[in-house]
Amino acid sequence: QSALTQPASVSGSPGQSIAISCPGTSSDVGGYRYVSWYQQHPGKAPKLLIYEVSNRPSGVPDRFSGSKSGNTASLTISGLQAEDEADYYCSSYTSSGTYVFGSGTVVTVL
C-alpha cells in the first residue's frame, strides 16, 4: 500500500489557520473512522494529535481539529503558534487490517 499523499508543505503566519489534507480511497480513509494525526518535531518521536477523525487526546490544544469528507481527511490548526512548526502525518486503518501513513507535511510558521 502506497503512502497517502499529503501536501509537502504548508505555511502560515502566527494567528492564522491552516489545513492539511490527507486524501485516500474507500479502502482506507473513506471506509473507516480510524484516521489519526501525528505531530513530529525534529529529532523527536511522533505525538498523537487526533484520533478517530476528530477526537483530541487530553492535553492537545483545541486549536487542533480534524474532519473527514468522503475519502479525504483534514487537519486544521487554528491560531497558528510558533511551536506548531513541525512535521504532520495522517494515518488510516485499511481494509487489509493494516495501516498506512501519509507522506507528511512540513508546517512552517512565517
Next chain:
Amino acid sequence: EVQLVESGGGLVQPGGSLRLACAASGFTFSNYWMSWVRQAPGKGLEWVAKIQENGNEKKYVDSLKGRFTISRDNTKNSLYLQMNSLRGDDTAVYYCVRYSAYHFDYWGQGTLVTVSS
C-alpha cells in the same frame, strides 16, 4: 507514566539479521496490542507490524515479504522485532508504539538500524 524503551539497533551488513527489543512500563502491557513503525532518514513514517495482546494475531506491511517477525513476552513486558535478510532500504529509526483502538497513542524514542557494508 507510559514508557517504551527500544534497544538492539546498530550497524549490520546487508543480508544480516538483527533483533530489536522494547521494554514497556507504566501500563498493563498484556492488555494492549503493540506495533512497530519505522522512519528512514529524512523520510516519512511507515507502519511495519502489529501484534495482538496475547500474541496470537499478527499483521505485517506487505512489502516486508516475510523477512520480519513481531513477537512479545507478556511476562517480561517486552516487544520484539526479528529482522532477517536486511537490505539498505531497511535503514531507519524503528519505533515501538502502543496501539489502542486503531491509533498509536504512545511512542518510544526509537532505535536506529543502519544496513551497510
